[in-house]
Amino acid sequence: MKNYFDLTGRVAVITGASSGLGVQMAKALANQGADIAILARRKEKLEQAAKEIAALGVKCIPVKCDITDTAQIEEAKKEILAKLGRIDILVNSAGTGGVAPTVDVSDEMLMNEINIDLVGTFKMARAVAPEMIKQGFGRIINIASMYGLVGNMIAPSAAYHAAKGGVVNLTRALAAEWGKDGITVNSICPGYFVTELTESTLKTEQFAAYAKGAIPVGRYGDEGELDSTVIYLASPASNFVTGMNIAVDGGYTCI
Template sequence: MNEIFDLTGKVAVVTGASAGLGADAALAYAKAGASVAILARRVEKLSQVKAEIEKTGQKVIAVACDVTSEESVKKAMQTVLDTFGHIDILLNNAGVAVAGAVDSMSEEDWNKSFDTNVKGIFLACKYVVPQMIENKYGKIINVASVNAVVANKGGAFIRHSYNASKAAVLGLTTGMAASYAQHNITVNAVGPALFESEMTSDTLFKSEEFLKGYAYLNPSSRAGRKGELNGTLIYLSSDASSYVQGQFILVDGGFTLV
């Protein structure tokens, strides 16, 4: 049974891998046997993640990449291909959560959400999918959010551009899945609920009132813990999910059930 989850011989690319869920996922890929390319804007932070992955004995490279820049993404993916020769798994994890409602937020903040959360996935796929088609194999996982399907009513946690951009990720996921399935490429999305990360530790996790409300609303009565997303990512990145296409898997402790 473990063989269908084995990633030995595979090459995984993780965007937004400098910290949080991306860094955790990159380490999980290495532990599952994959060679890993970790991408992010902050090269100094990538070096720390790279050092952790190297302890597993798997090959890893750290590549500077701004997913909002086509030239940067093109160069980064070419570096990965030059190093490993192929890309089997693409985890589109880079993302931002910009606060604000449509009646008050700036156009700049709106564009920031879409440039990173949607355009970033488009650009990464643009420079990875062609060689996946050529190799007749690929696993693409897009990190969306529970906030693609639910939202906050008010207060400081309104994120209309985040809601819209993460919903767009789902549309892009289903579109690509329908088009690329014929090439033995699976495209799926995951929807994490609240996990502690760089993006949430200085905001949501600093609000005791918010955390109490979240625990009350979530059937699991807590936020997600470090590593709890990895099992779903390994599943969607392995042959265990060979017939899973265009799906949105929520990893939310039941938050969207109530």
């Protein structure tokens, strides 16, 4: 019997993994046998998440890192290579999501969205690619958003849309550049999932009513419903899939 999704012997790096979707995806990859490095800015939360992941029977190291800071990324990479020996999979999950009418968006808010969601994703991919090129294998999975594919009429967030739209096309560009090196680059475009970051918006009466009509399946995403997509894109089963942006959104972008 063949396990199409076995990741034993692989090392996965997940950013934004002190809470929410990042932790969920780290656990999903650990459950397939990958050793894990989780990166975020909040050391205490990272350490707690690392304990939970290590309990699944794999190595897991917490690495404090601000993905907008090139020097910190280089230090994090050195630590991961020293402790885990290689980097096979990168999941760029760190992100933010400011909501405000465009006319009220300050320069600071605009640049914060772009620096975390787009520039940080670029810098992490740039940092790990040399290791992947050396070994002739790599999987880069960018967590974009369905808002990188479409606009919306309920929660004005043009800066976020712009940054995530950049991630969508960055994914295509890196896939085209690194395909010859054995690296696949794909993105997942999640729909509405309740996390620490989104809870205050999604749990309002107005938004819940809107979502019921806007999402064909009639609900928000549940915990764990991104797991199978990240496992597939990290695994040998997706060897011939690259440059794709896969919406996991309950059908939001199909209408």
